[in-house]
Every structure is written in C-alpha cells, then in structure tokens.
Amino acid sequence: MVSIKRLQEGGTDIIAVIGEIDASSSIELDLAIAKSVGEGFKRILVDCQALEYISSAGLGVFMSYIEELREKKIQMVLYGLKEKVANTFEILGLADLLHIRDNKSEALKLANELSV
Amino acid sequence: MNYRYNIGCSLANLKGIRDFVRTTLTENHVPELQVSAIVLALDEMCSNVMIHAHHCNPDDSLELQIRNPKAKTFVFEIIDDGSIFNINKFEEPDMQSLVHAKRKGGLGIRLVKSIMDKIEYVQEEGRHICRLTKVI
Numbered sequence: 001m002v003s004i005k006r007l008q009e010g011g012t013d014i015i016a017v018i019g020e021i022d023a024s025s026s027i028e029l030d031l032a033i034a035k036s037v038g039e040g041f042k043r044i045l046v047d048c049q050a051l052e053y054i055s056s057a058g059l060g061v062f063m064s065y066i067e068e069l070r071e072k073k074i075q076m077v078l079y080g081l082k083e084k085v086a087n088t089f090e091i092l093g094l095a096d097l098l099h100i101r102d103n104k105s106e107a108l109k110l111a112n113e114l115s116v
Numbered sequence: 117m118n119y120r121y122n123i124g125c126s127l128a129n130l131k132g133i134r135d136f137v138r139t140t141l142t143e144n145h146v147p148e149l150q151v152s153a154i155v156l157a158l159d160e161m162c163s164n165v166m167i168h169a170h171h172c173n174p175d176d177s178l179e180l181q182i183r184n185p186k187a188k189t190f191v192f193e194i195i196d197d198g199s200i201f202n203i204n205k206f207e208e209p210d211m212q213s214l215v216h217a218k219r220k221g222g223l224g225i226r227l228v229k230s231i232m233d234k235i236e237y238v239q240e241e242g243r244h245i246c247r248l249t250k251v252i
Binding site for chain 1: 127128130131134148149152153155156159160163166167211214215216218219220221222223224226227230231
C-alpha cells in the first residue's frame with residue numbers, strides 16, 4: 001500500500017512516500033520519521049510527489065511530531081503534494097501547522113532558512 | 117441506484133472500500149475533488165467502526181451501501197452489528213491541544229464532519245446503521 005524510501009543529501013534526510021497512507025499503513029510513515037529523528041537529522045524533507053492518498057491516520061503522524069521537532073530544533077518540510085492530498089491537509093487547517101512547499105528546491109531553501 | 121459492498125473488519129480492507137466508493141461516484145459523474153473528499157470520509161468512518169466496534173476482527177463484517185435518492189444527493193450507509201460508535205457524541209478536538217498532546221487520533225471525526233452534510237445513527241432489526249448524507 002505504501003512504500004517509503006529514505007535518502008540523504010548533504011545532511012538533509014529525504015523521506016519519499018509512495019502510494020497510500022491509511023490506518024493500516026500509517027505506522028510505516030511513523031517509523032520512517034522516528035528513524036530520521038533518532039539518527040539526529042536536523043533537516044527532514046518529505047517527498048509527497050508520489051503520495052496518492054492520506055487519511056487522518058497519516059495526518060496524525062505528522063501532527064504528533066510537531067512538538068518534538070520544535071523541541072529538538074528539527075525542520076521538517078513537505079513538498080510535492082498532489083491537489084487531492086493537499087485538500088485533505090487544508091480541510092483540517094494543517095497547512096498552517098506544517099511547513100509545505102511546492103517542490104524540492106523550495107522545501108530545501110525553507111529548511112535551510114529555518115535552521116539558521 | 118443502490119450499490120452494496122460487504123467486507124471483513126480488517127484495516128487491510130480499507131483500500132477495497134476506497135476503490136468501491138471512488139468507482140461508484142465516478143460512474144455517477146461526481147467531480148474528482150468531491151470524490152476524493154467523500155472517499156476520505158468513508159475511509160475514516162469505516163476504519164472507526166472496524167477499530168472501535170470490532171477491534172479489527174477480520175471475521176466480523178460490515179456492509180456499505182450507496183444510494184442516490186435524488187439528483188445530487190448521495191446517501192452512504194455503514195451497517196454492522198458491533199457496538200455503536202457514534203461520532204456525534206465526540207467533540208472535535210482542538211488542533212492546538214492535539215499538537216500539544218502529541219496525539220495521533222481525533223482528526224478523523226473533524227474530517228468527516230467537515231466533508232459530510234449530515235451524520236445520523238439508526239437501528240433496524242438489531243443492526244446499527246450509520247447514515248451519511250452528502251449533497252454534491
């Protein structure tokens with residue numbers, strides 16, 4: 001249902017989420033973010049270009065890390081959301097609580113700016 | 117029209133529910149963004165029933181029905197015989213308090229109430245029916 005790949009570029013961890021995240025698969029996203037945080041990355045980008053669907057279970061994972069990331073001064077930026085996925089974030093007003101950008105270069109730029 | 121879908125209460129079956137809702141609404145010419153929102157609401161409701169009323173037991177089942185009683189009005193019914201899980205009895209949690217509590221749950225109820233026009237619960241012949249109405 002969902003496939004998650006991580007790759008590192010210049011000290012930034014990029015988590016690519018491919019497929020659909022629902023109540024049965026949100027644990028995969030949770031584990032990937034937990035690993036990234038556990039490994040000490042200060043900039044995390046979430047590549048959502050191939051994310052086809054997200055339910056509240058997946059949104060809840062992002063929500064549950066907001067405080068921890070703030071405490072640990074980790075910058076997480078999501079990018080490449082398809083319209084139907086972005087709409088789900090908007091219904092909940094999550095777009096105001098998370099950092100979201102259109103593409104990878106903008107996401108990286110924001111993560112770098114916030115890290116200063 | 118009256119479409120029916122029966123499925124075991126395993127979270128692995130949520131994808132089948134989403135496909136059923138998406139196909140049915142697309143066949144009935146509902147615009148794509150609305151289809152996506154409704155698919156989401158049904159996923160949320162069915163996963164709530166599976167988790168809270170059936171503890172994800174794959175031997176229990178639920179039935180999903182979709183009707184289109186009049187133009188632009190769609191009625192979705194989730195029918196099961198588990199314990200009732202009535203989201204009208206739950207307050208939508210405040211977003212900031214969810215963030216503060218690092219909670220993963222509670223967002224689904226807010227989504228369903230935002231997307232659907234009406235949420236009702238009825239009992240017929242010992243079965244629970246959660247009826248969701250959406251005007252397109």
